[in-house]
Amino acid sequence: MQVLVCSNSCSLNLNMNSVKSQLFMGRRELLSTLCSSGSHNDIVSHKPISVLRKVGERMVDLGEIIIGKSIPLATRRVLLASLVACWSYHPSWHLSAQTLGDPSVTVEDVTPPVFPSGALFPSEERTVQLFEKNTYSVVNIFDITLRPQLNVTGAVEIPEGNGSGVVWDELGHIVTNYHVIGNSLSRNPSPGQVVARVNILASEGVQKNFEGKLIGADRSKDLAVLKVEASEDLLRPIKVGQSSSLRVGQQCLAIGNPFGFDHTLTVGVISGLNRDIFSQTGVTIGGGIQTDAAINPGNSGGPLLDSKGNLIGINTAIFTQTGTSAGVGFAIPSSTVLKIVPQLIQFGKAVRAGLNIEVAPDLIANQLNVRKGALILQVPGNSLAAKAGLLPTTRGFAGNIVLGDIILAVDNRSVKNKGELYKSLDEYNVGDKVILKIQRGGENMDLPVILEEISS
Template identity: 75%
Template sequence: MQKYTTPCGLECERPLSLHPQPRNSASSPLPINCSCSSCATHGHTPPLETQASLGCGACPAPRPPPRRPRAPLPGVSAAGGLSSRAPPRQPTVARKRLRGHRGKHVILMKCQAKPYCLCQRGSLSPCQPFVLAYIRQALALGEPSVKIEDVTPKISPSGPLFPTEKRIAELFETNTYSVVNIFDATLRPQLNITGVVEIPEGNGSGVVWDDSGHIVTNYHVVGSALSKNPKLGEVVARVTILAAEGIQKSFEGKLVGADRAKDLAVLKVDAPTDLLKPINVGQSSALRVGQQCLAIGNPFGFDHTLTVGVISGLNRDIFSQAGVTIGGGIQTDAAINPGNSGGPLLDSKGHMIGINTAIFTQTGTSAGVGFAIPSSTVLKIAPQLIQFGKVRRAGLNLEFAPDPIAYQLNVRNGALILKVPASSAAAKAGLAPTGRGFAGNIVLGDVIIAVDGKPVKGKSDLLRVLDDYGVGDQVTLTVRRGAETLEVILPLEEANV
């Protein structure tokens, strides 16, 4: 059977007259890599690598579907052909950013009815519409093929962390298992109209204190349950602990003891020993303003959240719900929000230096001024709550005038005694209360100005000084009575606060 040579340079059994003749056959020789549709019909499609080369431009161009007329490009007539005034252009390689592909792409137009791109994977896939429009315009300008490269910048792998970042990440990963999430058992979350669970009022944090399952938190975190005067051992909260595999496990939190005056409470969970990771407690007495600190908690219900800041101030007075001043408070600019209460404040070594307890704000969210109960106070209160269920706090069992009232009575320095119970040790020592004279005038009582030589500026200052003593300790009070100064020795009693 006779074979004929096609315009593509291939042999075909069909006569040459059945193949479309190239438009420029009279002016230029036929190329050997034409991929016209007729050749493809008879199985003469050239190999893929051959198609990737420049086309011949000899086969009739496919007729595009009708579309709305638009403004022609410079040098292009309204019909889509070359303008008679525009000089013929040489084939060029155009570069264009292509978001839909990766790597380099060779767009094959030549004699095919549809444009395709040759990706790095070696497969033909249709291009995006905006690319096709770009290719049609390029062909109309005389470019038989267009090469498009992805100019997206190379994505570099993330580098190693800085030493400080690495240290903070390690501290968080180590201590996050010692932080628990606490929900007040008496408060139930409600579904709002959007179906999102609202954050319960009693949501807060806590720290694992020991291997026995004791959890230290703030009094106000479980304040709603404690306001019902539960007995020791009753369930007052749900406690969730993060396991090593990243699963939150929930347990019942039973009341061990609470101290409203210092805003501290201790719960107990019956959890496996391997799940309990006690926190490392450090000393807060050697802290310095400016040193770095970290706060871990569950703000707004987002469990195990880390914030970083510095210690902004020391020896701040924190007023508890009982109206008692918690002395030695730590001020920090680490973000402390509702839900952080009861969580630990850590130093740069990962030791707990305080329990986050309050924020100074007018909006209910963090304003860069947060406070924490110092670890020195926690170390005094928590063991007593675990052992006795309450705090045996040393005191004088006297009623003192609030500092503003004492100031109005011209007491500028010291704690003014208002009442002295008859059965108290202070009464036996001869301390005098404030009273009224025969004419109805106010007769000021004794004013305590020092305890064992430590100066006392007012009521709150006296209570802070007495925190360093235990029940039964003998103290020497420096008392101002009228124009004279006395020294009174007496034992401290268990405070009724």
């Protein structure tokens, strides 16, 4: 029987007796056959087998490449494995993979034409102009007690205390959120003490750094005022608009420094009004503006603008469980900002009008079976509320609880709980007279009361 294996010019004549003696070879013997100068008697095949491949301008036998002209394979399976190894390791294989391409074309032939962008659409042009005009009124604020740090991957981690702010006037007053500098404020700094670093964008596009000195802060409204010693050419005050005339669906824009990326613009619409904002300071702020404009950590303290570029709110919170924007953001309305900020500048604190009474928390009121209204627990004897005749909750002779007055409405505006009472009184000033509708025992009555200053 004649068998031709891995040779260009010679064939091997084998007799069947020598073949049969090699049919049951072990793996080590097969490998030894491939790696050594074996005998022609180790060949097992019943058909002539020859595998040729063109390399350059000549034909090369793959068997010759792998084991030499005189080294045959033991079985078809070993032959196939040899072919695979040849194709994998032969230099010509890698050379062809590295030289893919079409030399008949040039770079110019495969480069498409570039068309000019042309003029922007009117809506785009208006948005661009609003950003370019108002971005200089937005500053970057860093709590001095917090520093950006490099993590193990080399990326800069931006502390939570970094945020945004707006230039309020040409005197250098900067408005931001209380929680943006909350870490510094937790140390009870005195007015005029440096609590933050403020970066202001100059006309040439350079960020200029200033010390931010504390002027005043109001935790209950999540607002704070800083002051920087900057030249008037750097201070471009924001234009304040009316949040009371907002309508759901109108366009709005948010500018801030999310994740440390300075002066970032996001666009959306007003998606809700009069929302209760659960601030990071742990208080609830009424009358909030809800928007789907992306607000992320770092946007806090920055402006929410209407389509005319007027300030309608201060971005303060996002509603999410991941810490990033989920399409629901909130801003403190400009009506609240206009009321609180001038007081912070003048007095260093917010002068808030109220009744100077202690109202029962909702949980305690429910335990006392008060389902509607604000239950009065205590009334200081020297307060205007006491002079007006409001009664506190007391204990009877037998130790039983005697409920005090329950406030049901303020100037015919219904009050359901403690939060709604404070929200109603926020709209008044010190010295204003209001008519309280109260429940005393089993009867309702109207009681006029003059509001006085209460501590924030």
